[in-house]
Amino acid sequence: MPGGALAPVFVTGNPLGDADLIAPATALYGDALTRRQANSLGETLNGLPGVSTTTYGPMVGRPIIRGMDGDRIRLLQNGVAAWDASSLSYDHAVPQESLSIERVEIIRGPAALLYGGNAIGGVVNTIDNRIPREPIKGVTGAVDASYGGANNARAGAAQVEGGNGQFAFHVDAFDRETNKERIPGFAHSDRQRAFDGPDADEAYGSLPNSDGRWHGGAVGTSYTWADGYAGLSYNGYEANYGSVAEDDVRLRMHQDHVAFASEVRNLQGPFSELKFDFGYTDYEHKEIDNGEASTTFRNHGYEARVEARHKKIGPLEGAIGVQISQNTFSALGDEALVPTTQTTNVALFGLEEWAVTDALKLSAGARYEHVKQEPTVVGNEKFVGSPDRDFNAVNLSLGALYKLSPAWAVAGNVAYSERAPALYELYANGPHDATGQYLIGNPDAQKEKAISTDLSLRFASGPNKGSVGIFYSRYKNYLTEFNTGRLVDDDDRVVAPGTNDALNEAVYRGVRAEFYGVEMDGKWRVFQQGAHQVDVELVGDYTHARNIDTGEPLPRISPLRATVALDYGYGPFGARAEMVHAWAQHRVPENDLSSDGYTKLGLILTYKFHVGTTNWLAYVRGDNLTNQDIRYASSVVRDIAPEGGRSVMVGLRTTF
Known part of the structure; x- marks a missing residue:
C-alpha cells in the first residue's frame, strides 16, 4: 500500500522520537519498498545491510540478521507480537503480506534489547495504518495489482481510509496466487544429485509443489485529537502452500489478530507522553499429507506494551515501560515435536539519553524480564517429566553518537544480553521432517548470554548518505543443534543407513560462539542537470560465525555479498539497474554441503502519471535476468530448491 506517508523518524527502539538513532538501523518505505516487494517478508528484506533470509521455496522466508535467526530475531507488527510458528521451523511462513505494509524498520544488534532477550540479534517491525494515528478528512485509498515473476504471481491489494478529522476508519484486502516456480x-544441486545416484528421478525446469495462495484483509478505526489517538483493528490471514521438500505435503494456515493502540501527548505531571499497544493473536496451521491432516500447530496469546516518556530530569531525557505477554503453543499429531507449552513474559525496561553537547549524545538502556515455561504433558508419554522452567534475564546497553561535523558522525553500542531458551530448545522430542532431523531438547538448558558491540561511521549531506560499520558478539551459552551421528526413525529408534525416511538425530547444546562482521551502505548523487539525475548505490556485508570450542563454522551463514545499483530519474520516468554478487560459502559445518557464488542482475522501469485527481505508478521489473542458478547459503533446502530463474513482473498502483 502507499508508503511514504509516515515521517522518516524511527518508532522502533526509539521511544524518544529522536531522528538521530544511535542503533544501526534501516527503514524501508515508499518507492524503495515497492521495488523490493516479494512473496515473503524475508525475501523482501534480503540484501539490506546485515539481512539475509531463510527460504523454503518462494512462499516462505524469515529474516536473518547478522547470521542469527529463529527465536533470536523479534518480528513485530506495529510494535507488538503477532504469534505464529515461523521461528520453530523453516517451512513455516510468516503470515504477512508485503502489499499491506507501509513501512519496515530493522534494528540490528545490541540496541534492540528493549524488546527482550529474543531480540538478541535484532528486531523487524512492520508498520501499517490499520489503526489511523493521524486525523483523516475525506476519503483516500489505493489499489495495487501485479502479475509475473518466476512463479507467475497474480497479486492485488486495495485500501480505503476516511474520516471527519476526528473519527477515522481503515479497510484493506489482499490476494496473491502463484504457480510452481520456474x-x-x-x-x-550438482552435489546433491551425486548423492541421489544415477537412477533418481530429478525435477528440471520447475520446482515441484512450490505453488500457493494467500489472502486476507483488515478493518480498523480510531478517534484522534490534537494530543493523541486511540483505536482498534482486526486483520485476518489465510494461506495454502506446498512444501518443496515433500511433494505430497501442503500447509494450510490461518491467523486472526486484534490490536488496540493509543498515544497521549502533552500530559501534565512527571510524564509528558504515554503510549499503549496491545495485540491478541489466534494462529493455526495444518500440515496436510496426502490429503489428510498429519500435524496441527496452534499458537494463541497476547502481548501488551506501555511506554511512558518522562519530562526532562536534569540533562536526561528518557522513557520507561512495561511489557507483558502470554502465549500457548501446541503441536498435535504425527509431528508432535514439542508438548503444549504456555510461555509467560513480564518485563520492565527503560532508556535514557543525555545530550552532553551539540555534538555528543549518550544513551543507556536496561531491561529486566521474567520468563516462565509451563509444559503440559498429558496425553503424550514422550514428554512426561518435562519440567516447568523459570528464567530471570537482564539486558543492559550503552551507546554514543558523536558528530564530527555537520555531515559526519560516529556511533557505537555495547551491550550485555541474556535470552531464555525457547520452548523447542527445552522440550523438543520428535521428528522434524522439514529439516530431516529428530530433534531432542535440553530441559536443563541455561540462559544464553552475550556481550555485543558495534561501531559505525556515518555520512549524510543532501541526497548523499552512507555508513560503514563493524560488529562483534561473543556468546557464553549459544544454543544450537548437534547431530549425534545416529540415524533414527520417527520413534527415535536407530535404523541402518539407506533406510527410507531415516532422520538425523540432533540434540540442543550450549556452546561458546562468536559472530563478527562488517556492513556498509551508501548512496551518492553522481549527476544532476535539469530534471535528469543519477544516483549510485552500494551495499555490502559479511558475517563470520564459529563455535569457539571446536572452531567449526556455524550453519547457514550468508557469505560476503555486494550490491551495486544505478538509479536514473527524469521527471515521471525512473529506472534502476542492480547487480548482486554473493561469493561462494565454503565455511560450513562437517557433513554440510557448501554453496556456490552467484551474480544476479535486475532492472526496474517506472512511470508516474496523473488521471484527474488520481496518482498512478506503472512499473516493469526484471529479476535474475542472466538466469543464474541461485542457492542461498542461509537456506536449509538450498540443495533441493533453488531460487527462481529469469522473470518479468508488471505492476500498476493508483492512489486517490
Missing part, C-alpha cells in the same frame, strides 16, 4: 535447471 528454475534455471535441476531442482537438486
Whole structure:
C-alpha cells in the first residue's frame, strides 16, 4: 500500500522520537519498498545491510540478521507480537503480506534489547495504518495489482481510509496466487544429485509443489485529537502452500489478530507522553499429507506494551515501560515435536539519553524480564517429566553518537544480553521432517548470554548518505543443534543407513560462539542537470560465525555479498539497474554441503502519471535476468530448491 506517508523518524527502539538513532538501523518505505516487494517478508528484506533470509521455496522466508535467526530475531507488527510458528521451523511462513505494509524498520544488534532477550540479534517491525494515528478528512485509498515473476504471481491489494478529522476508519484486502516456480535447471544441486545416484528421478525446469495462495484483509478505526489517538483493528490471514521438500505435503494456515493502540501527548505531571499497544493473536496451521491432516500447530496469546516518556530530569531525557505477554503453543499429531507449552513474559525496561553537547549524545538502556515455561504433558508419554522452567534475564546497553561535523558522525553500542531458551530448545522430542532431523531438547538448558558491540561511521549531506560499520558478539551459552551421528526413525529408534525416511538425530547444546562482521551502505548523487539525475548505490556485508570450542563454522551463514545499483530519474520516468554478487560459502559445518557464488542482475522501469485527481505508478521489473542458478547459503533446502530463474513482473498502483 502507499508508503511514504509516515515521517522518516524511527518508532522502533526509539521511544524518544529522536531522528538521530544511535542503533544501526534501516527503514524501508515508499518507492524503495515497492521495488523490493516479494512473496515473503524475508525475501523482501534480503540484501539490506546485515539481512539475509531463510527460504523454503518462494512462499516462505524469515529474516536473518547478522547470521542469527529463529527465536533470536523479534518480528513485530506495529510494535507488538503477532504469534505464529515461523521461528520453530523453516517451512513455516510468516503470515504477512508485503502489499499491506507501509513501512519496515530493522534494528540490528545490541540496541534492540528493549524488546527482550529474543531480540538478541535484532528486531523487524512492520508498520501499517490499520489503526489511523493521524486525523483523516475525506476519503483516500489505493489499489495495487501485479502479475509475473518466476512463479507467475497474480497479486492485488486495495485500501480505503476516511474520516471527519476526528473519527477515522481503515479497510484493506489482499490476494496473491502463484504457480510452481520456474528454475534455471535441476531442482537438486550438482552435489546433491551425486548423492541421489544415477537412477533418481530429478525435477528440471520447475520446482515441484512450490505453488500457493494467500489472502486476507483488515478493518480498523480510531478517534484522534490534537494530543493523541486511540483505536482498534482486526486483520485476518489465510494461506495454502506446498512444501518443496515433500511433494505430497501442503500447509494450510490461518491467523486472526486484534490490536488496540493509543498515544497521549502533552500530559501534565512527571510524564509528558504515554503510549499503549496491545495485540491478541489466534494462529493455526495444518500440515496436510496426502490429503489428510498429519500435524496441527496452534499458537494463541497476547502481548501488551506501555511506554511512558518522562519530562526532562536534569540533562536526561528518557522513557520507561512495561511489557507483558502470554502465549500457548501446541503441536498435535504425527509431528508432535514439542508438548503444549504456555510461555509467560513480564518485563520492565527503560532508556535514557543525555545530550552532553551539540555534538555528543549518550544513551543507556536496561531491561529486566521474567520468563516462565509451563509444559503440559498429558496425553503424550514422550514428554512426561518435562519440567516447568523459570528464567530471570537482564539486558543492559550503552551507546554514543558523536558528530564530527555537520555531515559526519560516529556511533557505537555495547551491550550485555541474556535470552531464555525457547520452548523447542527445552522440550523438543520428535521428528522434524522439514529439516530431516529428530530433534531432542535440553530441559536443563541455561540462559544464553552475550556481550555485543558495534561501531559505525556515518555520512549524510543532501541526497548523499552512507555508513560503514563493524560488529562483534561473543556468546557464553549459544544454543544450537548437534547431530549425534545416529540415524533414527520417527520413534527415535536407530535404523541402518539407506533406510527410507531415516532422520538425523540432533540434540540442543550450549556452546561458546562468536559472530563478527562488517556492513556498509551508501548512496551518492553522481549527476544532476535539469530534471535528469543519477544516483549510485552500494551495499555490502559479511558475517563470520564459529563455535569457539571446536572452531567449526556455524550453519547457514550468508557469505560476503555486494550490491551495486544505478538509479536514473527524469521527471515521471525512473529506472534502476542492480547487480548482486554473493561469493561462494565454503565455511560450513562437517557433513554440510557448501554453496556456490552467484551474480544476479535486475532492472526496474517506472512511470508516474496523473488521471484527474488520481496518482498512478506503472512499473516493469526484471529479476535474475542472466538466469543464474541461485542457492542461498542461509537456506536449509538450498540443495533441493533453488531460487527462481529469469522473470518479468508488471505492476500498476493508483492512489486517490
